[in-house]
Amino acid sequence: MKRTPIAELLDTDAGTPAEVAGSLRDLHFINRAFGGISTARKLIEFVSRKSGRQKMSLLEVAAGSSDVPQLAAERLRKDGITLDITVLDRVPSHLNGTRPAIVGDAMALPCRSDSFDLVSCSLFAHHLMPRDLHEFITEALRVCRVAVLINDLIRDPLHLALVYAGLPLFRSRLTWHDAPASVRQAYTVAEMSQIAGQTSAARLDISRHYLFHMGVIAWKA
Numbered sequence: 623m624k625r626t627p628i629a630e631l632l633d634t635d636a637g638t639p640a641e642v643a644g645s646l647r648d649l650h651f652i653n654r655a656f657g658g659i660s661t662a663r664k665l666i667e668f669v670s671r672k673s674g675r676q677k678m679s680l681l682e683v684a685a686g687s688s689d690v691p692q693l694a695a696e697r698l699r700k701d702g703i704t705l706d707i708t709v710l711d712r713v714p715s716h717l718n719g720t721r722p723a724i725v726g727d728a729m730a731l732p733c734r735s736d737s738f739d740l741v742s743c744s745l746f747a748h749h750l751m752p753r754d755l756h757e758f759i760t761e762a763l764r765v766c767r768v769a770v771l772i773n774d775l776i777r778d779p780l781h782l783a784l785v786y787a788g789l790p791l792f793r794s795r796l797t798w799h800d801a802p803a804s805v806r807q808a809y810t811v812a813e814m815s816q817i818a819g820q821t822s823a824a825r826l827d828i829s830r831h832y833l834f835h836m837g838v839i840a841w842k843a
Contacts, residue, residue, distance in 0.1 A: 623779050625813070627751065628803040631796040635713060644794035649745070650689045651791070652801075657832035658744055658773060662694040665771045665837045668827070669740065670703045673768055677704040678739040681765065683728045683758075684746035685709035685717065690773070691742060708738070728758055733765045742771040747838075748808040752817050755809075759821045763842055770823070772838035775808040781834040782806065805834075814838055 631637060632645050653659050670676060682691045688709040695705040709717060710724040710731070717723045726732040728746070741762040747755055762770040775781070782805045789798050809817070811828055814836060818826050823840035831837055 623777060623782070623806075625777060625809070626806040628807055630749065630800040630803050632800055633749065637794070637796050641794050641796050645796035645800065646687050648792045648794055648797040648801075649686065653690050653744070654693070657835040658690055659693045659697070661773045661831040661835045661837050662690050662742070662744060662771070663697050664829075664831065665742075665773060665839060666694060666698060666705070666740070667701065667703065669769050669771070669839060670698075675739065675768070676702055677706070678768070679706040679737075680708070680740040680742055681731075681733065681738040682707060682709045683711075683731070683741060683743045683762065684749075685711050685723075688717070690744040729754065729761060731761050731765050735764050736767045737765050739766065739768045740771055741766040742773070744773040745775065745804065747772050747774045747814070748777075748804055752813075755817050756820060759818055759823070759840055763822055763840060766842055768842055770838075770840040770842075772814070772818075772836070772840070774814075774836050774838075775805055776830065776834040776836045777805060777808040777810055778834055781808075784833070809836075811836060 635642055691707050708722045710726050711717050712727055714725050785801050785805050815828055818840050822843055824843040825841045827839040829837045
């Protein structure tokens, strides 16, 4: 199944405020039910165990409503891991009043080098072309102190079929367009490994998770 870049409607607010809000609610449901939050929790837990850090600062890029890091943090608290979360998105309406928050570009993060222990993104990497994905990981490695975390989808024909079967679960016409588009332009594990492997990361840990989720940890040199 060849990767097919497709513009996603939520990226450009191509809908009414009600449609955008509905699509963000759909994303919240998708992340809770289909593995987004559990993947984020497992990645952070792995970094905590390997680095010995129980308290970490985290910059969530392209955060939207930031439900993924916030809900992952709630679950991690039970394991004694504390996250200090800052969210960043280039579209202010996506941030939904979340604080602390930064409006900025993921490709040129408005942060000093080594500002956060972790720089993370969920369901963002597949929006980027390979050269841009490489650039983002490089920029995120500059800003982090420990690692960059990428929580995204795996492109697979079965995954696409499951998404089409599940479209009646969603409320927004934006989601009906964007959900299959996300799978069509997602990366395979091999493609992600090749792109991330060309950055300055000291080591990569790439894992598969529930319902075609991919977890990438790019450790800072």
